[in-house]
Structures are given as structure tokens and as C-alpha cells.
Amino acid sequence: xxxxxxxxxxxxxxxxxxxxxxxxxxxxxxxxxxxxxxxxxxxxxxxxxxxxxxxxxxxxxxxxxxxxxxxxxxxxxxxxxxxxxxxxxxxxxxxxxxxxxxxxxxxxxxxxxxx
Amino acid sequence: xxxxxxxxxxxxxxxxxxxxxxxxxxxxxxxxxxxxxxxxxxxxxxxxxxxxxxxxxxxxxxxxxxxxxxxxxxxxxxxxxxxxxxxxxxxxxxxxxxxxxxxxxxxxxxxxx
Numbered sequence: 571x572x573x574x575x576x577x578x579x580x581x582x583x584x585x586x587x588x589x590x591x592x593x594x595x596x597x598x599x600x601x602x603x604x605x606x607x608x609x610x611x612x613x614x615x616x617x618x619x620x621x622x623x624x625x626x627x628x629x630x631x632x633x634x635x636x637x638x639x640x641x642x643x644x645x646x647x648x649x650x651x652x653x654x655x656x657x658x659x660x661x662x663x664x665x666x667x668x669x670x671x672x673x674x675x676x677x678x679x680x681x682x683x684x685x
Numbered sequence: 686x687x688x689x690x691x692x693x694x695x696x697x698x699x700x701x702x703x704x705x706x707x708x709x710x711x712x713x714x715x716x717x718x719x720x721x722x723x724x725x726x727x728x729x730x731x732x733x734x735x736x737x738x739x740x741x742x743x744x745x746x747x748x749x750x751x752x753x754x755x756x757x758x759x760x761x762x763x764x765x766x767x768x769x770x771x772x773x774x775x776x777x778x779x780x781x782x783x784x785x786x787x788x789x790x791x792x793x794x795x796x797x798x
Contacts, residue, residue, distance in 0.1 A: 612689070613729075613773070613788040626785060660728055668784055672717060672777060676728040 573597045574677035576661050582683045583651065591646040591680050593661030601667050602644040603674065604636060605660040613660070619644060620667050651684045658682070687712045687778040691789035699797050704761040706792050708774030711755070717777040718750055718757045723791065724770045732759070732772075764796045 574595045583589050595602060604616040618626035619638040633655075635647040644661055660679045665671040688711045698704045706720075717736055721729035735741045735748040735757065747760040757776070761768055771791040778787045 610790075612790050613775075615785055618785065658728075672784070672786070673719065673731060673734055674775075674786065675731065679728045 574661060574663055574675055576659075576677035576680050578680060579678060580681045580683075582685065583648070584685055585651060585653075587651075588647070588649040590648065591659055591661075591682075593644040593646075593677055595642055595644075595661075595663040595675075595677075597663055597665075597675060599663040599665050599675075600641050601664045601672075602638060602641070603662040603664075604644065604646050605662065607658040607660055607679070616646075618667065625667065648682075651682075653684050656682055656684045687787050689774055689776050689787045689789040691772075691774050691792045693790055694793040695795050696792055697795045697797060698764050700764060700766060702764050702796075704764045704768065704794055704796070706759040706761075706772050706774075706794065707756060708758065708776075708789055709756045710774075710776040710778075710787070712776065712778040712787070713752075713755065715752075715776045715778050718748070719775040719786070720746075720748060720757075720759045721773040721775065722768075722770045723773055729773055761794075764794075766796050766798050769794055769796050 577592045601620045606614045616630045617636045637645040658679045661677040662674040664674045690709045719734050720732045723729045733748045735750045741748045745762045749758045771793050773791045774789040775786040
């Protein structure tokens with residue numbers, strides 16, 4: 571699926587580093603999402619943006635800071651992460667956030683390892 | 686706490702057989718239901734969505750929804766080794782102030798040649 575792209579695909583960082591994940595969607599969608607996927611756990615919704623406005627912050631620690639400059643781009647800024655933050659971070663987009671518009675399409679993900 | 690339950694498996698079927706994957710959910714107000722396939726090391730990809738009670742067919746895949754019993758299932762006919770993956774069920778739910786998708790843990794399917 572090339573409709574949603576994510577960079578980098580792999581990231582190794584120390585606990586004192588600052589890094590950013592980037593997501594871009596080419597589907598003309600209005601809603602974008604960040605998810606965390608860890609082993610043995612369901613997909614965890616982190617943030618939702620609809621028309622550039624944040625509509626969901628699922629009690630995510632402040633060391634994760636999202637940014638959505640427009641409907642096509644979404645960033646996740648990372649700082650002072652913990653080893654337990656190591657996971658696959660997935661970006662998704664959808665046309666909208668209700669009814670038939672809420673079908674989500676995922677990017678390839680960023681595999682993050684925090685040392 | 687809104688939940689989506691799936692049998693984690695692994696579910697093992699021979700090539701050419703029908704694979705049946707099941708999902709139950711707790712929110713009676715849920716209206717949208719999705720099946721995604723996730724290969725190891727890859728991201729989820731949409732297989733089907735279903736919104737009304739009954740069956741919805743797309744090629745070898747059939748989704749079945751029963752809102753009264755709060756379950757949704759996915760049937761894969763003529764299973765192929767390439768169908769071996771984890772299948773995720775997602776259900777929309779009113780959680781807090783917003784509607785959002787609640788995800789199951791996924792069922793691992795192995796199709797044996």
C-alpha cells in the first residue's frame with residue numbers, strides 16, 4: 571500500500587535522544603492516526619487528528635508529541651523515551667471518523683528500538 | 686471497558702479448506718466492523734468491512750455479522766498458504782467522547798500445503 575508512507579522504517583535511539591517519525595498520506599483523507607503495536611497486545615490508539623485538529627489523545631505520555639501541519643502529514647516527536655516504548659508505530663488515515671468514512675488504511679510502520 | 690475478543694490461535698487448516706475466524710464484541714452500539722490481515726513484520730491491510738447483519742462476500746472471503754449475538758466472523762474459502770497471517774478484527778465503539786476502533790488481539794492462521 572503506497573497510499574500511506576512512513577519514515578524511517580527502522581529507528582534505534584537512546585533514552586536521551588530526540589527523534590521524529592513522519593507519516594504522509596496520498597489518499598486525500600482528512601483523518602490521521604498514530605497507533606502503537608506491541609507483542610501480545612492489541613493495537614493501541616495514541617492520537618487522532620481530523621482536519622488537522624487533534625480529536626483524541628489516549629492518555630499518551632508527554633514524551634510522545636504529535637504534530638499535524640496539514641491533512642496529509644503527521645509527525646510523532648519522540649524524546650526521553652523508555653525501553654518499554656520499543657514497538658511498531660503505525661500511522662493510518664481515513665476519509666473521516668464516522669460511518670462509512672472511518673475505514674482506516676495503514677502505512678508500513680516504523681520499528682522503534684529504545685536502548 | 687469496550688472489548689473485542691478473538692481466539693489467538695494458531696488456527697491450522699489444510700490448503701483448500703475453509704478457515705473460519707471469529708470475533709465477539711461488547712458494545713451493542715457498534716455499527717462498523719472490519720477485518721484486517723497482518724503478515725509477520727508488516728502492517729495491517731484491510732480485507733473487508735461490514736455494517737449490516739448478514740453475509741458479505743468478496744472473492745474467497747465472506748464476512749458474517751450478527752449484531753444480536755454480538756459477533757462477526759470471517760470465512761476464507763479455498764485457503765492458500767499465502768493466507769497464513771494474523772487476522773485482526775476491529776469494531777467501532779463509543780469510548781469516551783469519540784467513536785473509535787477497538788481492536789482484537791488477532792487470530793494467527795496457518796494454512797498447510
